[in-house]
Structure formats: C-alpha cells, structure tokens
Amino acid sequence: MSVAESSEKSSSNTLLVLGKISSILDAFSLSKPVLSLADIREATGMPTSTVQRLVANLMSQGFLDREEDAYRIGMRMAYWAAPATRGMEVIDVISPLLKTLRDTTGETACFFKTEQHYRVCVAMADTRHALRREMHLGKVLPLHAGSAGRVLLAWDPDLLEAVLRDPLEPITESTITSTEDLATAVKKTRTDGFAIIVxxxxxxxxxxxxxxFDSAAGLVGAVTISGPTLRMPQETCEAWVEPLLTTAEHMTRLIGGRFPGEA
Known part of the structure; x- marks a missing residue:
C-alpha cells in the first residue's frame, strides 16, 4: 500500500469514527437528556461493543458524564459551546448547573439577584429531601442576612453603602444588626471569595x-447551597466550598464572564 493510500485510509477511518461519535451525541436531546447504553445503541444502531468503547472514550475526554447508570452530555462541552450561549438569557444558561450542584450536594441550589435593597431568588433546583428550607422562585429576602446577601453586598460597594444607611432589623438571634459588624463580615466575604452563614x-x-460575574467583571448574582443545619453543619458547608466555587466559575465562563482582576 502506498503512502497516499495509507493516508487516505487513515483519514477515512477518522471520519468514520467522528461520524459514530456524532451519532452518539446526536442521540441526546432536551427531551431525552439522559440515556442508557441501551438507549444509545437503539438510537445509533451500532453494536453494543462499539457503543461501550466509544462511550468510555467520550467519558474519558469529558464529552459525556455519567449520571448513575446512564449518561448525559459532559459539562466540558459547555466550555467549548460558550460562544453559542451569547445572546441567551442568563437563567437558561445557568439552570442546568444548579441541578448539577443540587445533585452533588443533595441540597437546594439557588441563584439570587439584587432588586433595589433586597435579593430575589430567580432560579433554583430544589432538594429531593422531604425536610427542606422553604424557598420558591421570586422569593424576596433582605440583603443583610444570609450568605447570598453577604455575597451580593461584597461585590457592590454602592449597594452596601445604601444598606448600611438603613436600620438592620433582627430576624433571628444570630442576625447581624451592627453596621460595623456587617461591614467587617462583607469585607471577609470578598477576601474569601464566598460566604458561609448559619x-x-x-x-x-x-x-x-x-x-x-459578567464580561465586564460586574456582579451578576450569587449561587447558593442551602438547607437545614442538621444536614449542613459548619464542617459540611466547608467541604462544599470547592463544588460551590467550581459551579460559580462554570457559570461565569458560560455567560462569557470574567473575574475581577482578570485581563
């Protein structure tokens, strides 16, 4: 076999493999986001051994992620698809990540934005536990109490100044009601890059x-994990800082954002 023929055969094999990979990825849809190996085999018509081999390779490269005994499109694909999300509503882009965070921790994952001197829940993935904190879309909460409020104040100096001008009403015995203490707590949140509140x-x-954050490094909102303290003591919250920050970074990247201080 000549060099040209060998090169042509190699290119043909590569295209054949890419075609099979495309068939597997095309099997997933919004109505069927999670598929088993049997589902993929049925959708593609490929032999079981071929499906198993290609799915294993796709998982190793981050094209697919495992979900219990099934598979879904890998989150790594979202990084490459970031330009395609330009022009989309932020909530549509981040909602799948809230579900992933909920599945990782087992607790409710929410996204809060500011509205005047309050914070509002604009997206959420509710826990599957029977015992849960009451939360719903559109719920309006004060900014001076709770971890989301702490974050929203930490990266919005004008809003912090405005909130500190008003009386800080006590909600529980642990609520910060001193303007000096709140300013100190907010400063710590900005230094840490996150807030844990009990x-x-x-x-x-x-x-x-x-x-x-958005493309101008401006604050878009706060991603939150919340639940009862009996399931979320301080040590558990601390253990979940890494998945929380990873989710926040994924959200920032997906909407074309950057962190303050990045070029």
Missing amino acids: GEREDGASGLSAPV
Missing part, C-alpha cells in the same frame, strides 16, 4: 454562596 436568616438553617 442561622442568620432562619434558625436551624445554613447556606453558602459565591459570586458570578
């Missing part, structure tokens, strides 16, 4: 939050 807004409840 019992400030609701007795027996915990939350941890991190910021999400």
